[in-house]
Amino acid sequence: MSFSTIAIIGLGLEGGSIGLATQAHLPEIHTTGYDLDPGTRAQARERGLVHEVCETAADAVKNCDLVIFCVPPGAMGDAATAVADVLPQDTLVSDVGSSKQAIAKALGDALPGRTIIPAHPVAGTEHSGPGAGFATLFHNRWCIITPPEPTDLLKLTALVEFWEALGANVEIMDAKHHDLVLAVTSHLPHLIAYTIVGTASDLEDVTEGEVIKYSAGGFRDFTRIAASDPTMWRDVFLSNKEAVLTMLQRFTEDLTGLQRAIRVGDGEALFDHFARTRTIRRSIIEEGQDDDRPDFGRTDHQT
Amino acid sequence: MSFSTIAIIGLGLEGGSIGLATQAHLPEIHTTGYDLDPGTRAQARERGLVHEVCETAADAVKNCDLVIFCVPPGAMGDAATAVADVLPQDTLVSDVGSSKQAIAKALGDALPGRTIIPAHPVAGTEHSGPGAGFATLFHNRWCIITPPEPTDLLKLTALVEFWEALGANVEIMDAKHHDLVLAVTSHLPHLIAYTIVGTASDLEDVTEGEVIKYSAGGFRDFTRIAASDPTMWRDVFLSNKEAVLTMLQRFTEDLTGLQRAIRVGDGEALFDHFARTRTIRRSIIEEGQDDDRPDFGRTDHQT
Numbered sequence: 001m002s003f004s005t006i007a008i009i010g011l012g013l014e015g016g017s018i019g020l021a022t023q024a025h026l027p028e029i030h031t032t033g034y035d036l037d038p039g040t041r042a043q044a045r046e047r048g049l050v051h052e053v054c055e056t057a058a059d060a061v062k063n064c065d066l067v068i069f070c071v072p073p074g075a076m077g078d079a080a081t082a083v084a085d086v087l088p089q090d091t092l093v094s095d096v097g098s099s100k101q102a103i104a105k106a107l108g109d110a111l112p113g114r115t116i117i118p119a120h121p122v123a124g125t126e127h128s129g130p131g132a133g134f135a136t137l138f139h140n141r142w143c144i145i146t147p148p149e150p151t152d153l154l155k156l157t158a159l160v161e162f163w164e165a166l167g168a169n170v171e172i173m174d175a176k177h178h179d180l181v182l183a184v185t186s187h188l189p190h191l192i193a194y195t196i197v198g199t200a201s202d203l204e205d206v207t208e209g210e211v212i213k214y215s216a217g218g219f220r221d222f223t224r225i226a227a228s229d230p231t232m233w234r235d236v237f238l239s240n241k242e243a244v245l246t247m248l249q250r251f252t253e254d255l256t257g258l259q260r261a262i263r264v265g266d267g268e269a270l271f272d273h274f275a276r277t278r279t280i281r282r283s284i285i286e287e288g289q290d291d292d293r294p295d296f297g298r299t300d301h302q303t
Numbered sequence: 304m305s306f307s308t309i310a311i312i313g314l315g316l317e318g319g320s321i322g323l324a325t326q327a328h329l330p331e332i333h334t335t336g337y338d339l340d341p342g343t344r345a346q347a348r349e350r351g352l353v354h355e356v357c358e359t360a361a362d363a364v365k366n367c368d369l370v371i372f373c374v375p376p377g378a379m380g381d382a383a384t385a386v387a388d389v390l391p392q393d394t395l396v397s398d399v400g401s402s403k404q405a406i407a408k409a410l411g412d413a414l415p416g417r418t419i420i421p422a423h424p425v426a427g428t429e430h431s432g433p434g435a436g437f438a439t440l441f442h443n444r445w446c447i448i449t450p451p452e453p454t455d456l457l458k459l460t461a462l463v464e465f466w467e468a469l470g471a472n473v474e475i476m477d478a479k480h481h482d483l484v485l486a487v488t489s490h491l492p493h494l495i496a497y498t499i500v501g502t503a504s505d506l507e508d509v510t511e512g513e514v515i516k517y518s519a520g521g522f523r524d525f526t527r528i529a530a531s532d533p534t535m536w537r538d539v540f541l542s543n544k545e546a547v548l549t550m551l552q553r554f555t556e557d558l559t560g561l562q563r564a565i566r567v568g569d570g571e572a573l574f575d576h577f578a579r580t581r582t583i584r585r586s587i588i589e590e591g592q593d594d595d596r597p598d599f600g601r602t603d604h605q606t
Contacts, residue, residue: 125597186520217489230577294428
């Protein structure tokens, strides 16, 4: 492995998981970390998320050859600016943010002349904070790396090897295309989940108690996603605005089509649509991207 | 238990689970069953979903004191008509359909003068057919019973006891209110999931392969629901049209509000909304309606 010291800035779900996974899979690498929040630093120390939790970002990065920013998209610029003066000239700069064009620009503006290769591990849970991370988060998940043009191929190779060592499958992608793909596979689903949970909790004729009680009919699935970190998701939507709005437009058109089919009683159109969407889940399971057990294998079926 | 013979018409996920659960919890009850599809009948025999799989619906119901129709909402009328001439006069008629006003009417039209007490166990998985049922499907799930006015209180009590014996918690509700509650906790979530899965699989600039590959970012959750039985869901939307369209209108208003917040860059509005929706999941978990493990406890985190 080309890296001997890795600094992780931001010790929440992603940063903490990288720290734990690196210690598990690459024990020869020294890991340092920093988080703006003193409580998070204390918990990170307790859980041993990295070898060394530092009291300043400067301390964390001063000897590293890879720094990974694991803060919300909107905080990337400030987090990078805070270490600009002390970051070793040859250190590779990367991140884990969910939108890549805006973050590449923010890091580039804050750290001119440095080698920056953004990355996005498509892995997470609805939990956040320093207690949420675990070493296997990236196992058999995709990590999308979006190198700028031209890129430092040796450093790119090292970053690919690093993510593969953590259990991820790596894909190289253009940042703009990444933002479009993730807008549909991640950002739009979150926006819709946040919307419907808000709608359901804000009705006059159905109480919130009823919504909670009868949530097993489908609604509860959406509440998991809608329990994700609000700061991060605010930043995702603001930093990938254009692609999200494009995908939302497509979704709205399709929803209007189904709404019309219901209104006019067009059972055939509904059936055709529902039969078509059924097949895509099979492919997702075949590619190892979801659990085949009914209902995601929730415990209540084992009791 | 007041029932000695129960007939189950329709041996898919719900009917099969009722058969298995009755045998597990109420072994003194004789269970008979019928399904229109010969292949389903054969598989039901193999799995022993009921004690006796009959070759006609008439045979299945001729000695029963409770018949439960477990067919799609749109097929309830025909299924009931098929047994109208042979059903014992005193037999209680019930069902498990997801919309209650339309089904109550269909059963009433087909079986005039009989005691009909509709029910809806709010429990299911994305799998369907005779292979999908299991005895614990109703454990700690709600079963909503929507008795007509006036109702036969002795028979209602017997039906309540039956569902409680299967592990369900029973709630009595007005059929119209049921349809509104389920429109938001079940029907709208399914409609939205079916829509987004369709949208994602039908884009020009993002391939279906990419959607599948990066589905762990949130999309895959929706594919589970969108893998549900197309016939049943077509019928649900057609039979609960009014309530579904009302809830869809509310959802669209809320989505438009969030869309506007993204477009104008109103981070505060987004954050407030996302922070609010986070709390409802906690209540669902506290009430035992979902799994607290991250990501529903999907297996990939244990590997």
